[in-house]
Amino acid sequence: MNNYLISKLTLAISRRTFLHRSAVIAGGALLAGPGFAAQQNCRPTESEIIGPYYRFGAPFRARLAGPDEPGDRLVLTGTVFSSDCHTPLPKALIEVWQANHAGFYDTNKPGNFTETTTFHLRGMLYTNEKGQYEIETIVPGRYPIPPNLPGLEKYAGLTRPAHIHMRFMESLHVPVTTQLYFKGDPFIANDPWAGHKPSLAIDLKQDGKLRRGVFDVVLARAL
Numbered sequence: 001m002n003n004y005l006i007s008k009l010t011l012a013i014s015r016r017t018f019l020h021r022s023a024v025i026a027g028g029a030l031l032a033g034p035g036f037a038a039q040q041n042c043r044p045t046e047s048e049i050i051g052p053y054y055r056f057g058a059p060f061r062a063r064l065a066g067p068d069e070p071g072d073r074l075v076l077t078g079t080v081f082s083s084d085c086h087t088p089l090p091k092a093l094i095e096v097w098q099a100n101h102a103g104f105y106d107t108n109k110p111g112n113f114t115e116t117t118t119f120h121l122r123g124m125l126y127t128n129e130k131g132q133y134e135i136e137t138i139v140p141g142r143y144p145i146p147p148n149l150p151g152l153e154k155y156a157g158l159t160r161p162a163h164i165h166m167r168f169m170e171s172l173h174v175p176v177t178t179q180l181y182f183k184g185d186p187f188i189a190n191d192p193w194a195g196h197k198p199s200l201a202i203d204l205k206q207d208g209k210l211r212r213g214v215f216d217v218v219l220a221r222a223l
């Protein structure tokens with residue numbers, strides 16, 4: 001083997017060793033970081049339609065449901081991460097809105113986004129210094145899509161799986177509007193939205209009288 005081939009071979013082996021070590025180091029960092037759960041499939045949280053029941057102006061609160069609200073109590077927690085799935089985002093603004101346990105929103109005027117409602121089961125909140133949030137609410141009920149909604153006419157009457165609407169905003173990142181679903185809901189499979197986005201369905205665990213769910217979110221960095 002001439003000197004040229006030997007030097008090329010040595011370079012190739014060195015490069016392979018470097019890449020292997022880099023991968024090991026990167027893997028170790030993934031295991032050590034707080035965002036490990038999200039990093040296994042690191043990509044921005046999928047978006048969903050805003051739906052006909054969004055209203056702007058909900059009060060700042062993390063407790064959406066009072067003690068007398070019918071339904072199964074739900075504590076929803078999570079962390080909002082930057083696009084590396086590792087860096088938490090403090091002061092990210094979260095908007096959340098949902099139906100009650102029977103599938104009714106606080107308005108019977110779907111598609112009227114400027115209506116001022118009682119803002120029942122709606123709220124806004126910020127993530128804390130660690131990018132975390134906690135929302136106290138109830139498990140929402142399912143509901144059929146109302147008739148004559150612009151753009152959704154062909155889905156009228158279709159029962160949607162239980163879901164919670166959420167929007168996440170942070171100044172250096174691309175906002176995302178999405179919906180959160182619950183694994184095991186038989187209405188997910190045929191839903192035109194949830195059926196294609198399994199990443200948006202979470203497990204609920206029973207904790208005494210509470211159900212607990214975790215929904216971590218990843219926002220793409222704005223360039």
Ligand SMILES: [Fe+2]
Nearest residue numbers: 051053163165
């Ligand atoms: Fe909805």
